[in-house]
Amino acid sequence: MITVESVAAFRAGVRVLEDVSLNVPAGTVTTLVGPSGSGKSTLLRCLNGLETLAAGSVEIAGHRLTAGPQSPRRLELLRRDVGMVFQQFNLFPHLSVLDNVALPPRVIRQMPAAEARAQAQTLLERVGLAHLADVRPTALSGGQQQRVAIARSLAMEPRVMLFDEPTSALDPAMSGEVLEVILGLARAGQTMVVVTHDHSFARRVATQVAELVAGRVVRQGTAAEVL
Amino acid sequence: MSWDSLGKGGRWAVGLLLAVALLLAGAVAAGSVAAAELEEVVARGELIWAADQEGGGPHVFLDPKNPSQLTGFEVELAELLAAELGVKARFQQGQWDRLPLLLGRTADCVINGIELTPGRQRDYRCSRPYFAYALQLVARRDAPLTSFERLESLGPHGRWRVGVLTGSAAEILMRGRAGLEVDVVGYDGTVDCLEQVTTGVLDATVLDDCIASFYADRFPRLRAVDRPQAGGFYTILTPPDTPHLSAKIDEALGRLLTDGRLKQLYDSWDLAGRQQVLLLRDADEIPPAPRDSWGHLLRSALPLLLSAAGMTVLLSAASFPLAILIGLAVAIGRLYGPPLLRPLLAGYVEVLRGTPLMLQLYALFFLLPKIGLALPALAAAIIGLALNYSAYESEIYRAGLKAVPGGQFEAALALGMTKWQALRHVIVPQAVRIVMPPVTSDFIALFKDTSVCSAITVIELTKRYSVLALSTGRIVELAVVTALLYLAMSWPMALVSRWLERRLERTGAARQP
Numbered sequence: 107m108i109t110v111e112s113v114a115a116f117r118a119g120v121r122v123l124e125d126v127s128l129n130v131p132a133g134t135v136t137t138l139v140g141p142s143g144s145g146k147s148t149l150l151r152c153l154n155g156l157e158t159l160a161a162g163s164v165e166i167a168g169h170r171l172t173a174g175p176q177s178p179r180r181l182e183l184l185r186r187d188v189g190m191v192f193q194q195f196n197l198f199p200h201l202s203v204l205d206n207v208a209l210p211p212r213v214i215r216q217m218p219a220a221e222a223r224a225q226a227q228t229l230l231e232r233v234g235l236a237h238l239a240d241v242r243p244t245a246l247s248g249g250q251q252q253r254v255a256i257a258r259s260l261a262m263e264p265r266v267m268l269f270d271e272p273t274s275a276l277d278p279a280m281s282g283e284v285l286e287v288i289l290g291l292a293r294a295g296q297t298m299v300v301v302t303h304d305h306s307f308a309r310r311v312a313t314q315v316a317e318l319v320a321g322r323v324v325r326q327g328t329a330a331e332v333l
Numbered sequence: 334m335s336w337d338s339l340g341k342g343g344r345w346a347v348g349l350l351l352a353v354a355l356l357l358a359g360a361v362a363a364g365s366v367a368a369a370e371l372e373e374v375v376a377r378g379e380l381i382w383a384a385d386q387e388g389g390g391p392h393v394f395l396d397p398k399n400p401s402q403l404t405g406f407e408v409e410l411a412e413l414l415a416a417e418l419g420v421k422a423r424f425q426q427g428q429w430d431r432l433p434l435l436l437g438r439t440a441d442c443v444i445n446g447i448e449l450t451p452g453r454q455r456d457y458r459c460s461r462p463y464f465a466y467a468l469q470l471v472a473r474r475d476a477p478l479t480s481f482e483r484l485e486s487l488g489p490h491g492r493w494r495v496g497v498l499t500g501s502a503a504e505i506l507m508r509g510r511a512g513l514e515v516d517v518v519g520y521d522g523t524v525d526c527l528e529q530v531t532t533g534v535l536d537a538t539v540l541d542d543c544i545a546s547f548y549a550d551r552f553p554r555l556r557a558v559d560r561p562q563a564g565g566f567y568t569i570l571t572p573p574d575t576p577h578l579s580a581k582i583d584e585a586l587g588r589l590l591t592d593g594r595l596k597q598l599y600d601s602w603d604l605a606g607r608q609q610v611l612l613l614r615d616a617d618e619i620p621p622a623p624r625d626s627w628g629h630l631l632r633s634a635l636p637l638l639l640s641a642a643g644m645t646v647l648l649s650a651a652s653f654p655l656a657i658l659i660g661l662a663v664a665i666g667r668l669y670g671p672p673l674l675r676p677l678l679a680g681y682v683e684v685l686r687g688t689p690l691m692l693q694l695y696a697l698f699f700l701l702p703k704i705g706l707a708l709p710a711l712a713a714a715i716i717g718l719a720l721n722y723s724a725y726e727s728e729i730y731r732a733g734l735k736a737v738p739g740g741q742f743e744a745a746l747a748l749g750m751t752k753w754q755a756l757r758h759v760i761v762p763q764a765v766r767i768v769m770p771p772v773t774s775d776f777i778a779l780f781k782d783t784s785v786c787s788a789i790t791v792i793e794l795t796k797r798y799s800v801l802a803l804s805t806g807r808i809v810e811l812a813v814v815t816a817l818l819y820l821a822m823s824w825p826m827a828l829v830s831r832w833l834e835r836r837l838e839r840t841g842a843a844r845q846p
Contacts, residue, residue: 154747178752186749196744200762210748213758262748 107132107266107297108153113162115148122148124321126162130266130314133295137308139333140318146301149318150268153299154188155181167265186214189259193271195251197243197258204230204239207257214262222261229257233287249280253287267291269300273307285311305333371418371577374441380415380422383436384445385429388498389524391547391602392446393424406602407444410463413594414444414569417585428521430500433457433803437572442582446541448502449568451622456806458579461586462566463595464604465612468503469545470558472537473530481559487514488536494518496526496538496790500800503539506563518710518790519800525699527552532702543604566616590614625805634801634811641797642818648714648783648793653776655719660726665756667727668734678727685724690785693717698789714786722779729771733764773830777823794818 108130115123122145130136138146151157153166155176164171169184198206207226211217217225230236233253243251252272259267269288273281285307292298292311302308308315308329315332317325325332374380384393386403393405403424415422425440432443436457448466453459472478477489484493492514497504499519507517518535520526526538531554542561549555569586571579589595590613596606625633667678685693694717701708708716737760745755787796798815802808 156743156747181746182749182751184749185747190744190747192740192744192747194740196738196740198741198744198759198763200766209758210750213754214749259748 107134107167108136108299109165110149110153111163111165113149113152113164114160115145115152115157116160117148117157121160122321123152126318126321126323128316128323128326130297130299132297134313135292135298135300135311136314136316137312137329138299138301138316138318139303139305139308140324144318145321146318147270150190150270150299150301153266153268154185154190156190186262187264188266188268189262189264190268191252191255191259191270191272193274195243195248195255195275197251197254199242199244201243202240203235203243203246203254206243206254207261210258210261226257226261229260230254232260232290233257234283247280248276249283252276252280252284256284256287256291265297267296267298269298269302271301271303273302273304309333370575371581374418374420374578378420380411380418380420381425381439381441382411382415382422383425383427383432383440383443385427385432385522387522387524388429388445389522389544389548391543391604406598406604407446409598410589410595411444413589413598414582414585417588418581429498430521430803431799433570434808436570437574441571441575441578443570446567447570449566449619450502450505451619452804452806453568453570454619454621455624456573458571458573458575460569460571460579460582462568462613462616463586464543464567464599465564465609465616466502466541466543466567467561467564468506468539469542469561470537470539471527471530471545471555472558473533473554474556475554476536478537478558481562484513484515484537490536492516493536494534496520496529496535498523498526498540499796500803501540502563502565503541507539519792520790521788524548527555528699529702530555532707534702534707546603566613625807627810630805630807630810631814634805634807635814637797637801638794638811638814638818641792641794642822644791645780645783645793646822647711648718648786648791649776649780652715652718653722653779655715656722656726656779657772659719659723660728661730661761663723663727664730664734665761667731669752669756682724682727685721686728690717690721690782691788693721694785694789710786710790713789714783714791717789718779718783718786721782722775725775726772729768729775730764733768734760736767737763769833773833777826780823780826 108128110126110128113123113126114121126145126149128136128149138149140146148157152159152171153164155171158175159171159173161173163173166184167187169180169187171184198209201209204223204226207229208219208222211225212219212222227236227239230239233256235250235253235257238246238250243254246254272288273284276284281304285304288298288300289311300308300311312329315327315329316323317332384407386393386395388394391405392407393403396402396404408424411422411424425435427435427440429445432440432445432447433453433456436443446464446466447453449459449462470478470481478484478493484495493516495507495515496518497507497520499521504517504519507513507515520529523538523540523544526535526540527548529535530538531552537558539562545557549557569582571582586595589598590610595613596610599606599609663678663681667675670678694714697708697713697717698710701713741759741763742755745759746752750758783793784795786793792800794815798811802811805811
């Protein structure tokens with residue numbers, strides 16, 4: 107489902123990834139671990155084109171990214187098949203919880219509003235927040251916000267889900283409810299890449315673990331082998 | 334009742350009422366200030382005379398050969414008069430239709446082609462006549478306007494559009510004569526009228542014959558049509574409570590008239606000195622007009638003020654939405670548009686912000702017709718206000734767009750939205766909420782700036798007030814009525830802004846943990 111080949115990337119003129127290769131089969135979960143600044147978030151952002159590749163290539167969900175700037179159209183099509191969940195949730199504060207989840211298919215796929223809202227309601231049930239559909243995101247706890255963000259990504263029915271430290275901004279109690287949702291997705295066979303510092307979670311969810319240090323993959327294997 | 338319990342709208346209203354009260358107090362105080370009487374003028378050693386150098390020749394204008402030098406027959410007359418009083422003459426600039434307001438404050442007298450009328454006899458001290466004028470119709474040589482009577486039937490394009498100097502005898506003549514198929518348009522300068530006849534915005538103008546002949550060479554495409562119509566005399570205005578100064582000016586004029594110096598002056602300006610002297614010598618007295626009753630004044634003035642208030646509302650309501658749309662487009666273009674476009678948009682903002690609204694309106698209305706693009710005054714006013722305010726709106730929106738956290742844009746893109754979808758559905762709705770308070774306050778600023786449009790002949794509330802106040806002499810009373818009308822308009826606006834703010838609080842501005 108994902109093939110990363112010899113990828114290099116720079117951020118603000120500094121080399122943050124060098125010769126990274128990675129393979130993620132369909133239906134499996136890969137976690138990226140490593141110290142802060144090791145490049146794991148950058149690698150994740152390379153997978154949906156939020157970062158530009160300096161060298162190498164990425165194939166993901168049938169789309170291909172090569173070195174250098176990519177056309178906006180190519181990136182849009184890719185991102186419709188690749189969902190991403192951010193550390194800071196980034197929910198849209200001017201919309202209700204339900205509209206946050208209904209907006210992407212309505213705008214991007216021109217789905218009729220009623221259908222988009224019905225689908226959003228189903229997704230909110232799936233993350234256990236159907237009762238909060240009509241409130242503003244700012245009224246929710248961090249854990250609840252992150253679950254809405256996951257539902258929002260799922261609304262586009264992505265073939266791959268990317269998680270960028272989804273629980274780092276949460277206290278342990280709230281992390282738990284988010285991790286449960288991610289585990290549920292894993293059990294349902296969703297292909298996922300998760301950047302995390304939480305090794306116990308990595309052990310529970312990961313088919314494969316890749317450890318990055320200073321922009322290179324230093325170890326790769328099952329959770330038992332790497333952690 | 335506490336200050337806070339009043340709410341925003343209530344505080345606004347109290348503020349406005351206070352402002353009205355202050356204005357009234359100021360007006361009353363002004364009335365009680367003793368005008369500079371003869372002794373004071375002599376002690377000062379200067380006779381301060383007011384005129385409008387924009388009014389043009391041959392009265393008072395800047396010498397084209399030496400543009401720092403004021404010249405004109407009235408400049409020389411003022412110097413002769415001052416010498417008779419044993420003092421020097423000092424010029425004070427003012428806008429022509431408001432020159433009488435300077436009396437007793439910054440000027441001792443007004444010498445600027447002020448026609449002797451019963452209304453002015455009532456409100457000021459008017460000197461004996463010093464110049465005889467007649468009103469001349471001027472049109473383009475190729476226009477079908479061949480006689481004054483032709484104005485009594487429709488022209489090729491319907492009613493004739495005739496420009497006049499606001500507040501002048503020409504305006505009174507054109508508005509007052511029955512049976513004319515004419516739309517009268519008031520201007521702040523006679524040269525503006527002549528320009529607009531040349532460019533075809535106006536069919537004709539009516540002005541004093543001495544002005545028509547003075548500018549005949551500069552406007553070769555125009556010609557005087559028919560014999561001059563009604564005529565009258567110019568008078569020197571002094572404040573009502575200056576009997577000595579006014580008597581002294583009359584004496585001095587009498588001497589200048591009898592000893593030939595006035596004839597000499599007029600001859601040197603090609604103004605038919607002998608004819609002038611004869612007309613002035615035999616001029617009849619004009620009795621002052623009776624003061625209108627308060628009820629009569631209200632009945633005649635209120636409809637005019639109300640329709641002018643309607644114009645103020647129309648100007649703001651039509652121009653502000655345009656300003657917002659253009660401003661938002663410019664802001665988005667500067668932040669997200671093609672890199673080549675960005676410096677152009679920045680230039681657009683700086684030019685419109687860096688030049689006065691008055692100048693922009695002037696360019697739209699007076700300069701565009703020169704390249705064949707004549708806009709009606711109302712359209713020019715709305716477009717001018719919209720363009721000017723779009724520059725300010727775009728800066729507000731640019732700040733609002735930048736205040737939306739970067740993660741919002743990234744999240745929208747990561748979902749697969751195009752840049753424009755992200756702007757339309759995610760970024761702009763949040764920016765609009767953020768900038769609501771400064772945008773509302775800009776609307777109030779624009780509401781007040783509509784008064785600038787009077788410079789391009791659009792008569793809104795402030796202009797209508799000033800014309801009515803000067804023609805009826807009821808300056809304070811009409812100020813109260815006008816202030817109340819402004820209050821009646823701004824009150825609902827305060828309510829709307831309060832409602833918007835409450836709505837904003839409910840929906841929540843862009844706050845991210």
